[in-house]
Amino acid sequence: MVEExxxxxxxxxxxxxxxxxxxxxxxxxTCAFPLYKLFNRLDFSRSTATWPALGALHDPxxxxxxxxxxLRDTGAYYAIGLWQYPxxxxxxxxxxxxxxxxxxxxxPHWSVMVSLAAGLLVALRVAERCPYELQRKSHGSAxxxxxxxxxxxxxxxxxxxxxxxxxxxPTGIVLGRAPNGRLLRMPETLSAILIAxxxxxxxxxxxxxxxxxxxxxxxxxxxxxxxxxxxxRKTYCPKPTFVVNDPKGELYAKALKWLIKAGxxxxxxxxxxxxxxxxxxxxxxxxxxxxxVPRTRTRILDALGRVYADPIRALEILMVEVRDRTDWVAALxxxxxxxxxxxxxxEVIALEADALATWTxxxxxxxxxxxxxxxxxxxxxxxxxxxxxRLATMAIDEKIEPHWRDKGRAALQGFSLFTIYRCEADPQxxxxxxxxxxxxxxxxxxxxxxxxxxxxxxxxxxxxxxAWIAEAEQRGYPARVITELASLSRTPSKERGSVLSTMEGxxxxxxxxxxxxxxxxxxxxxDELRFSKKPVALFIVTPLEDAVALGKITGxxxxxxxxxxxxxxxxxxxxxxRPIIYLADEFWTLPTGMESFLQIPALGRGQWVQLLLVGxxxxxxxxxxxxxxxxxxxxxxxxQILLQQNDSETAEAVSKAVGNYTAITANVSQTxxxxxxVKMFQWNTSRSATGLPLLPxxxxxxxxxxxxxxxxxxxxxxxxxxxxxxxxFNDPVMTERLTGERPGGLARFGRFVAAMLPRTxxxxxxxxxxxxxxxxxxxxxxxxxxxxxxxxxxxxxxxxVLGQAPAGAAPPSQGSTFQPASGADFVAGDDQSKAA
Numbered sequence: 001m002v003e004e005x006x007x008x009x010x011x012x013x014x015x016x017x018x019x020x021x022x023x024x025x026x027x028x029x030t031c032a033f034p035l036y037k038l039f040n041r042l043d044f045s046r047s048t049a050t051w052p053a054l055g056a057l058h059d060p061x062x063x064x065x066x067x068x069x070x071l072r073d074t075g076a077y078y079a080i081g082l083w084q085y086p087x088x089x090x091x092x093x094x095x096x097x098x099x100x101x102x103x104x105x106x107x108p109h110w111s112v113m114v115s116l117a118a119g120l121l122v123a124l125r126v127a128e129r130c131p132y133e134l135q136r137k138s139h140g141s142a143x144x145x146x147x148x149x150x151x152x153x154x155x156x157x158x159x160x161x162x163x164x165x166x167x168x169x170p171t172g173i174v175l176g177r178a179p180n181g182r183l184l185r186m187p188e189t190l191s192a193i194l195i196a197x198x199x200x201x202x203x204x205x206x207x208x209x210x211x212x213x214x215x216x217x218x219x220x221x222x223x224x225x226x227x228x229x230x231x232x233r234k235t236y237c238p239k240p241t242f243v244v245n246d247p248k249g250e251l252y253a254k255a256l257k258w259l260i261k262a263g264x265x266x267x268x269x270x271x272x273x274x275x276x277x278x279x280x281x282x283x284x285x286x287x288x289x290x291x292x293v294p295r296t297r298t299r300i301l302d303a304l305g306r307v308y309a310d311p312i313r314a315l316e317i318l319m320v321e322v323r324d325r326t327d328w329v330a331a332l333x334x335x336x337x338x339x340x341x342x343x344x345x346x347e348v349i350a351l352e353a354d355a356l357a358t359w360t361x362x363x364x365x366x367x368x369x370x371x372x373x374x375x376x377x378x379x380x381x382x383x384x385x386x387x388x389x390r391l392a393t394m395a396i397d398e399k400i401e402p403h404w405r406d407k408g409r410a411a412l413q414g415f416s417l418f419t420i421y422r423c424e425a426d427p428q429x430x431x432x433x434x435x436x437x438x439x440x441x442x443x444x445x446x447x448x449x450x451x452x453x454x455x456x457x458x459x460x461x462x463x464x465x466x467a468w469i470a471e472a473e474q475r476g477y478p479a480r481v482i483t484e485l486a487s488l489s490r491t492p493s494k495e496r497g498s499v500l501s502t503m504e505g506x507x508x509x510x511x512x513x514x515x516x517x518x519x520x521x522x523x524x525x526x527d528e529l530r531f532s533k534k535p536v537a538l539f540i541v542t543p544l545e546d547a548v549a550l551g552k553i554t555g556x557x558x559x560x561x562x563x564x565x566x567x568x569x570x571x572x573x574x575x576x577x578r579p580i581i582y583l584a585d586e587f588w589t590l591p592t593g594m595e596s597f598l599q600i601p602a603l604g605r606g607q608w609v610q611l612l613l614v615g616x617x618x619x620x621x622x623x624x625x626x627x628x629x630x631x632x633x634x635x636x637x638x639x640q641i642l643l644q645q646n647d648s649e650t651a652e653a654v655s656k657a658v659g660n661y662t663a664i665t666a667n668v669s670q671t672x673x674x675x676x677x678v679k680m681f682q683w684n685t686s687r688s689a690t691g692l693p694l695l696p697x698x699x700x701x702x703x704x705x706x707x708x709x710x711x712x713x714x715x716x717x718x719x720x721x722x723x724x725x726x727x728x729f730n731d732p733v734m735t736e737r738l739t740g741e742r743p744g745g746l747a748r749f750g751r752f753v754a755a756m757l758p759r760t761x762x763x764x765x766x767x768x769x770x771x772x773x774x775x776x777x778x779x780x781x782x783x784x785x786x787x788x789x790x791x792x793x794x795x796x797x798x799x800x801v802l803g804q805a806p807a808g809a810a811p812p813s814q815g816s817t818f819q820p821a822s823g824a825d826f827v828a829g830d831d832q833s834k835a836a
Contacts, residue, residue, distance in 0.1 A: 010132035017130075021123025029115040031078075139691030140660030145719040150178060153713050154187040167713065167721075171216055171237060173581065173612055174209045175639055175711045176723035183213065183726055184711060189579055190638025191601035191611040195618065197646040201706040202614055203251060205725040206641060207244075207583055210612070211255040211537070212734040215239045215262075239263070239535040240579040240610075243561065245554060247547050247586045252539040258737040259537045267524055267538040269557075271515055271550045276541070277523040281391055281556050282420060282432040285525035288387055288564075289380030294424045296373050296380075303370040307336070307363045309343040312476035315374075317341055320479065322378045329371060336364065381478050387560060388416045390596065394555040395506035398592040407491075408502030414484025415441070415503070418468055421477040433520050434510040444468075461496060465489040509549050519553065526564050530577045547589040555591035558582065563596035566603045579608040587615045592624050601636035613637075617647035640712040643725070644703040651697035659718050660691035695720060 128148065135143060151166040165187065167175070172185035173192055186192060196202050217239045239262075246252050252268055259266050270276035284291045297315075304311035304318075317338065321328040337344060348363045392409040400408070415437055422440070423432040430436070444467065445460035465485050472481045488496060509515055529536050540557065542550040565580050582600065584590070600611040613633075615621040622630045634640065645651045669684045695710065703709070711721040728734040 006132050007134055007136070010130060010134045013130045013132060014127055017123045017127040020126050021119040021121075023119075024122040025115040025119025028118050029112065136662040136664070136689060138689050139662040140694075142659040142661045142694035142718040144694070145713075145716055145721045147178075147180070149716060149719050150184065150721065153716060170214065173610060173639075174206065174213050174726055175641055175713075176709055176721065177726040177730075178721075178723050183209075184721065184723060185213075186610070186638060188638070189605050189608050189610050190714070191604065191613070191636070192639040192641060193633065193637045194612060194614045194641040194643070195616070195645070195650060196614075196641075196643035197616050199705075200643045201725060201727060202643065203585065204729065205643065205706055205709070205727045207251060207585055207612070207614070208254060208728050208738070209726045209731070209734060210581070210583065211242065211244075211251065212258055212728055212737050215535075217535075238578045240581045241529045241532075241535055242537040242581050242583060243529070243558070244537070244539045244583040245558075245585050245587075245590070246539045247542050247544050247589050249539075249541040251583075251585070252541060254738055255537070257740065261737075263534060264537045265532070265534045267536060268541060269518070269538065270541045271518050271553055272541075272543045272546055274514055274517060276518070278518050278521050279524070279557060280431060280433050280519050280522045281553070281560065282388075282416060282434060282437075283522040284431060285522040286560065287420065288383035289376075290525070290527075293377065293380050293384075296377050297424075300370050300373050300377060303366050306366055307344060307348055309345050312474075314342050316476050316479070318374055319378055319381070322374065323479075332367065333364075336367065381480075384420065385413070385417065385478075385480050387563070388413050388420075390559045390563060391416065391556050392506070393593045393595075394552055394559055394591050396502060397506075400502060404498060404502045407499040408506060410484055411488050411499050411503045412506060414481060414488065417478065417481045418472065418485065421475070421481060422471070425475050425477075431521055433516075434507050435516040435520055438507065438511060459493055461500060462489060462493065506552075509552060515550070515553070526561050529561070530565060530568065530573070530580065532578070535578060542589070547586070551589040552591050554589070555594055555597075558584070558590065558597045559594045562594075562600055562609070565609045566596065566600060566607050568607060570606050573608050577608065579610065580604075582609075582611045583614075584611060585614045587613055587624065588620055590624065598625065598629065598633065601633060601638075611637075617645075617650045618653060619647060619649060638714045642700065642710045642712070644705050644708075645700045648697060648701065651700040654700060654712075655693050655695050655697045657717060658693070658695045658712070658720055661694045662689050663692045664688070665690055694718075 133141075135141065151164070151168065153166040154169075167184045167187060168178075168182055169185045169187040172187055175184040175186060175192065178184055194202060194206055216237065242264075244251055249270075252266075256266055268276040269279055280286060287293075289296075300315060301311045304314045308314040318328070318332075321331065321338065325331065331338065336342065344363075389409070392412040395412060396405055396408045398405070416432075416434075419437040419440060420432045423429045423436070441464065444464035465488060469482055469485050469489065471477075472485065488499065491499065510519060524536075524538075529538065540554050542554060561580075562582070568577070582597075597611075600609050604610060613621075618630055618634075621633070625633070640654075642654060645654075664687055667686045667688070669686075700710075706725045706727050709723060709725050711723060713721065724730075728738055
């Protein structure tokens with residue numbers, strides 16, 4: 001019932017649109033009558049006797065042309081004639097619209113044609129805004145997206161320009177190519193997921209186009225300009241920073257030249273070789289607070305040293321107060337000794353005995369000056385603890401038995417924090433790193449001499465822990481360091497050995513010489529990716545044979561950087577920062593437990609952080625995260641990109657998510673045989689509505705590689721976008737950016753010939769590798785040669801049938817037959833040209 005009412009409303013809307021268009025045409029024609037007077041005194045080529053009424057407003061001696069009299073007559077026509085003298089225009093309008101077009105061999109006047117065309121445009125415009133649909137929806141309302149749907153995809157965007165353009169945005173993650181040839185791009189900072197099996201063209205079809213596409217840049221002058229206001233400058237937003245997981249290294253090799261030309265600073269983090277840039281997970285440039293932490297701590301200790309006898313102990317107690325009390329400032333103001341736990345210097349008491357009880361004393365003024373620094377130091381230390389916890393989660397696999405996994409992670413956190421603060425306290429040790437942590441453990445245990453009188457729990461590790469705890473207390477390391485070391489020290493020796501084995505297994509990769517070399521220092525900081533003047537493209541390259549082992553470090557970078565970026569101040573980001581786009585190719589190489597990284601789709605919109613996650617199937621992604629998390633991930637991303645599928649489970653899930661459309665089926669029955677009651681020319685037809693899947697699973701399993709794809713966009717899940725692949729080799733501009741040269745004319749002609757050749761069932765062309773202009777020429781030449789050979793074979797076959805031999809050829813032998821070509825050359829030429 002509801003469906004029928006909506007259909008009736010849609011029909012009524014379209015009828016109303018036609019009437020509005022007709023009225024618009026009539027109104028335009030009526031208002032155009034003064035133009036007749038301007039040009040030809042209303043002297044039409046026919047029926048001039050029907051126009052005397054229109055001449056009543058001007059003198060008989062009036063001549064065509066612009067004049068004050070024409071302005072007077074026109075004003076009188078609009079002000080008086082249209083309203084008070086309807087006969088002035090009604091009868092001529094009837095003649096123009098009805099009588100004149102219906103005359104034998106009569107042609108409508110040009111004004112009628114123009115007016116009707118304008119009315120038709122008005123009618124179409126009104127019909128386009130129809131909020132109702134004619135589609136039947138009783139058994140499903142799924143349908144393919146139209147151009148109007150694509151333009152309205154961002155209807156809830158805050159910026160009017162983005163809201164108007166929809167998926168035809170000039171910037172954003174590349175999703176596909178619309179039937180009209182335009183790129184479909186994410187209009188807002190939302191994330192996307194790409195599902196496709198190996199060899200389906202993920203890199204050539206989606207990832208590389210994102211690196212090679214145009215990313216306009218606009219730096220605001222006043223600080224509050226909107227996208228629409230800046231449109232006149234053609235660029236309106238900062239270029240993004242790309243963070244690319246590139247296990248094979250092919251993305252870096254292909255996109256390097258163009259990115260440098262486009263103004264990018266390209267960073268290559270190759271963990272399995274001795275070349276490229278370096279990144280230290282525990283380095284000062286990666287830690288929250290960076291190198292400002294030791295400077296702030298020194299400044300606080302200098303101030304506390306002017307008031308208290310033991311500034312290190314005083315800072316330790318104050319940090320505990322900040323952690324445990326919200327009124328610690330008031331408590332310190334009421335009692336600078338905090339109940340006798342802090343000892344004030346004797347000279348301070350002697351000089352300020354009377355004024356010490358108020359904030360006016362110099363000593364208390366000194367304390368007041370460092371209250372802000374104490375809060376900053378506490379915040380940085382808390383952020384560092386959380387940062388190190390994420391690194392430990394990446395280092396130790398989630399699949400390990402929970403007891404040993406949790407104990408191993410806690411031990412690694414304590415050891416890592418100890419290494420960080422030891423290196424800060426002694427700058428001669430250099431930057432903290434996992435390699436230096438291994439050195440500290442080795443040096444502390446290699447010369448261990450057991451005490452014969454000690455208990456059985458005494459071992460090298462216990463001795464090391466006791467020495468480290470004493471050092472932490474003496475130098476005033478944060479309480480978390482002492483807590484973790486003391487907890488491990490109290491653990492029985494056998495259990496402690498198992499815990500340390502678990503921990504060492506997590507950082508064993510840092511013992512490799514090349515890995516240690518690449519992670520001993522940092523050539524860039526995480527904040528550089530966000531706030532640098534030049535956009536950055538960072539490629540993490542790992543050999544596939546070591547992808548799982550080295551994937552731990554890649555996971556550390558992704559997790560730590562994602563946590564940093566999604567927690568930054570939104571105001572700072574949108575005034576001086578850049579969007580961050582993660583291109584997570586080969587997701588299976590990354591470790592489990594990346595909580596912050598997988599929160600990007602849900603939390604990254606306001607912080608300008610996007611994720612393009614590339615997986616072979618939803619089942620493969622579920623191996624890294626549980627099935628419930630996969631469902632949450634699919635609901636959080638803004639778009640799902642679907643290429644050719646091999647996994648039937650994924651195809652069924654997508655088909656079910658899109659839903660059904662309502663189809664009308666007809667059943668025809670007829671009585672057969674002979675007899676009195678048999679009517680040979682009578683049959684019964686019954687029609688019924690049924691629901692059929694709009695995207696059957698079989699359709700997704702048989703898509704043509706690098707030609708067809710579907711995009712499911714948020715808010716349009718039941719209206720999938722049927723589009724083509726935005727592969728770089730199908731775009732002349734991207735081809736020029738990747739190869740350095742535009743495809744020559746012969747190459748383009750070869751593509752045309754290949755498209756004209758008959759298609760046969762053949763494997764999809766291999767197009768994963770970059771093609772130079774010479775390769776395009778060779779492919780085109782092969783296609784042309786195949787076409788010529790096919791034509792010659794066709795002529796030869798025809799001559800054979802007629803019993804004639806081609807000119808210059810020997811006659812066929814007795815009994816011989818001609819064998820038609822198999823078509824292999826056709827297929828080869830077609831595939832090569834298509835790949836080009």
